[in-house]
Amino acid sequence: xxxxxxxxxxxxxxxxxxxxxxxxxxxxxxxxxxxxxxxxxxxxxxxxxxxxxxxxxxxxxxxxxxxxxxxxxxxxxxxxxxxxxxxxxxxxxxxxxxxxxxxxxxxxxxxxxxxxxxxxxxxxxxxxxxx
Numbered sequence: 001x002x003x004x005x006x007x008x009x010x011x012x013x014x015x016x017x018x019x020x021x022x023x024x025x026x027x028x029x030x031x032x033x034x035x036x037x038x039x040x041x042x043x044x045x046x047x048x049x050x051x052x053x054x055x056x057x058x059x060x061x062x063x064x065x066x067x068x069x070x071x072x073x074x075x076x077x078x079x080x081x082x083x084x085x086x087x088x089x090x091x092x093x094x095x096x097x098x099x100x101x102x103x104x105x106x107x108x109x110x111x112x113x114x115x116x117x118x119x120x121x122x123x124x125x126x127x128x129x130x131x
Contacts (some may be wrong), residue, residue, distance in 0.1 A: 001008065005051040006043075006075070010065050011116055012056040016094070018042040020114055021053065024093035025075065025086075035041070064115035069101030072111075075119045076127040083109070083124040 003106050011017040021027055027044040030052055034040050038059045045052030077083040090095065097113035100121065105111055109123035 002050070006054055007051070008054040008056060009118060010063055011055045011057055011115075012065055012113070014042055014055055015042055017055045017116070018044060020093045020095065021055070022049070022093055024112075024120070026089070027075050032063065055117040065118065067117045067119070069119075071118060073118070073130060074105075074123060075120065078103070078124070078126040080124060083122060086122050087112075096122065125130070 009017075018029065021044055022029060025044075028046060030043040030047070032040075032042045032047050039056050040059070041054055041056040043052045043054050048069040049091070057101055064093045077086055090112045098113045099120065100106050100119070105121045105123070108123055108125060112120045112122070114120070
């Protein structure tokens with residue numbers, strides 16, 4: 001059973017998050033909404049892809065981003081040149097390079113953090129299922 005996969009995150013600055021992720025990961029804005037029961041949101045992804053990211057901002061100040069060190073978005077990029085270009089793009093988009101909490105990711109790629117503390121790992125490799 002699989003239709004469409006959505007990853008949703010609350011963010012403190014909706015426009016800033018949308019810009020950073022769109023530029024950094026080369027995603028497109030697929031849609032947005034304003035004041036839907038107190039929430040604003042932007043959906044980013046690739047047309048015809050079976051997934052997208054939704055960034056939301058709640059007008060209720062009690063809802064704040066609270067990522068843990070293991071809340072990761074991992075992108076696997078096997079081509080070294082594509083991987084290096086993506087690393088540069090994330091930095092140019094406002095992400096900050098960081099050391100991953102889990103040392104595995106430090107051996108396999110680079111970790112970047114957005115202004116809310118969410119982490120993106122770019123792994124220079126191909127995802128393989130655990131055996």
